[in-house]
Every structure is written in C-alpha cells, then in structure tokens.
Amino acid sequence: MNHEGQTLGCAWYNADPGKREWAVRRQYVVRRGQARQRHPHHPGLWQRAEALGKSILREYADRTVQAHIFLTHFHWDHIQGIPFFLPLYRKGNTFLFHSPLRRGSELQHAIEGQMGNPYFPVEMSAMGAKRHFLDLEEGPVNINGAVISSAPLNHPQGCAGYRIEADGRVFVLATDTEPGSPIHDRAVRDLAQDADLLLYDSQYTPDQLEGEKKGWGHSSWQEGVRIAQERGVKRLVLFHHDPDSDDAFVDSLVAQAREEFPNTMGAAEGLEFCLDTGEIKQVGALPRIGLSAER
Numbered sequence: 001m002n003h004e005g006q007t008l009g010c011a012w013y014n015a016d017p018g019k020r021e022w023a024v025r026r027q028y029v030v031r032r033g034q035a036r037q038r039h040p041h042h043p044g045l046w047q048r049a050e051a052l053g054k055s056i057l058r059e060y061a062d063r064t065v066q067a068h069i070f071l072t073h074f075h076w077d078h079i080q081g082i083p084f085f086l087p088l089y090r091k092g093n094t095f096l097f098h099s100p101l102r103r104g105s106e107l108q109h110a111i112e113g114q115m116g117n118p119y120f121p122v123e124m125s126a127m128g129a130k131r132h133f134l135d136l137e138e139g140p141v142n143i144n145g146a147v148i149s150s151a152p153l154n155h156p157q158g159c160a161g162y163r164i165e166a167d168g169r170v171f172v173l174a175t176d177t178e179p180g181s182p183i184h185d186r187a188v189r190d191l192a193q194d195a196d197l198l199l200y201d202s203q204y205t206p207d208q209l210e211g212e213k214k215g216w217g218h219s220s221w222q223e224g225v226r227i228a229q230e231r232g233v234k235r236l237v238l239f240h241h242d243p244d245s246d247d248a249f250v251d252s253l254v255a256q257a258r259e260e261f262p263n264t265m266g267a268a269e270g271l272e273f274c275l276d277t278g279e280i281k282q283v284g285a286l287p288r289i290g291l292s293a294e295r
C-alpha cells in the first residue's frame with residue numbers, strides 16, 4: 001500500500017455548544033509538515049472536523065487526499081465528527097482507519113454503524129473516498145517516516161493512547177484514561193517519555209477523582225503534571241474538559257497545574273502548536289454553533 005501523504009491522527013466531537021474559550025470538543029489533528037507542503041514549519045494543528053475537512057479540500061483543490069485516521073476508541077464524543085468530514089465524500093481520496101481495539105470487520109462496523117439507518121441520512125457506503133480498515137498490531141508502525149505507537153489506557157470498554165514521532169519531534173495523546181491501574185499508569189508514562197507535547201485527560205479535579213468520579217475513566221491535571229515531571233515532557237496541554245466546567249473553572253485548573261508545571265496550557269478550540277518552533281497560534285474563529293442566543 002502506498003503510504004505517501006499526510007499523517008493525521010483524529011478523533012472528533014462535533015457538539016458541545018456554549019463553550020467558547022475552552023474547547024470541550026474532543027478532536028485533534030496531528031499534521032506533519034512536509035517539504036512539499038505550503039506550511040512545512042507547522043507540523044501540529046487542532047481544528048474541528050468540519051473546518052478541517054473544508055480547509056483540506058480547499059488546500060488540495062483538485063489533488064486527492066490520502067490520510068490515516070487513528071481512533072482512540074468508539075465513544076460518541078470521539079467519533080461523531082466522522083460523518084461530517086467532507087473529504088470522506090470525495091471520490092479519489094483514500095482514508096485508512098486504524099485502531100488496536102477492534103479487529104478485522106469489527107472496526108469497519110464500529111465506524112459505519114453510527115451512520116446506519118436511522119442514525120444518519122447517508123450511509124457510509126455512499127461516501128466517495130476509498131476506505132480501508134486496518135488492524136493496528138502491537139509495536140510501532142512507520143508511515144512515511146512517522147513512527148506511531150499505541151498503548152492501552154484505563155477506560156471503560158478500552159481506549160488507546162498514541163505517540164507520534166516524526167522529524168525529531170514527539171507528540172503524545174493520552175485521553176480517556178484514569179490513573180490507579182499500575183499496568184496502565186506505566187503504559188501512559190512510557191508513551192509520554194520526553195514528549196514535546198503531551199495532550200492529557202484532565203476532565204476532573206483531584207478531589208472528584210478520589211470521590212464521586214472514581215471509576216469513570218478520566219483523569220486530572222494533577223496526574224498530568226506528575227507524568228510530565230516524571231517523564232521529561234516539555235509541554236503539557238490539559239484536555240477533555242468536563243462539559244460541566246465553565247471557562248473560569250478550566251482557567252482555575254490550568255492555574256493550579258502551572259504552579260507545579262509552568263509549561264501547562266488548556267486545550268482550546270483552534271489552538272495550533274508548532275512543535276519545531278514552540279509557536280502557539282489561535283487559528284480561525286471560535287465556533288458559535290448552537291449558542292443559546294441562537295436558539
């Protein structure tokens with residue numbers, strides 16, 4: 001199989017209206033800068049699935065897209081953007097879906113099932129792009145020079161964390177994971193070793209994690225800080241904010257984390273990180289979809 005092309009790691013979440021500053025959307029895109037691209041120095045960006053799809057179509061114009069999609073797991077908040085990702089509808093494009101959690105036809109069914117009647121008006125078979133569903137074996141895979149490893153995380157029905165090494169930089173995604181299981185605690189630390197950027201599940205407060213939210217499969221800024229400190233992470237980005245947390249509350253969590261690990265940020269809609277230069281940008285307008293004033 002020809003693995004030329006972009007390397008994308010995506011999970012999408014297409015709705016939690018009303019949050020502007022801090023995104024609760026669980027989508028992220030890792031994009032590797034390549035010499036033949038227009039923006040070779042911007043290997044990392046996070047955008048909404050719909051906006052990402054449109055921008056890819058604009059950028060590629062008449063050229064075809066070949067991309068890899070690595071799924072963490074199949075909870076709704078991580079796959080709902082797929083039906084709205086326009087490049088999947090275009091003939092000539094090719095997408096390769098990867099997951100260590102479901103094998104063979106199970107992976108295809110897990111993704112296509114959400115578009116089956118009566119959940120969505122268009123069946124996935126109507127999508128014009130070629131789609132391949134691949135078993136992700138243990139051990140790293142090399143896609144066009146980007147080395148991608150996965151590790152099991154502690155989450156109901158399972159979840160995978162990813163480490164992407166490319167062009168001398170390391171990006172690690174570890175979301176939907178709860179501390180307290182020694183095997184998983186070790187796995188997530190090994191995954192995060194020396195990462196330039198660790199995007200980490202910080203849904204709950206340390207108190208919630210000890211009490212009412214124990215067993216829900218999520219983590220806190222405090223555990224993120226511990227991992228970052230223990231494993232030489234350069235930048236920590238708190239992610240998977242609780243939909244019940246407002247912007248001010250997320251601000252307060254970030255502030256607490258910064259007291260212990262200064263290079264901490266909160267993930268927010270449209271933030272773009274350049275791993276090469278350390279540059280951080282806010283791209284695009286913040287989403288206004290479904291704000292209460294529009295209802």
Ligand SMILES: [Zn+2]
Pocket residue numbers: 073075155176
């Ligand atoms: Zn989940």
Ligand SMILES: [Zn+2]
Pocket residue numbers: 026075077078176240
């Ligand atoms: Zn989730």
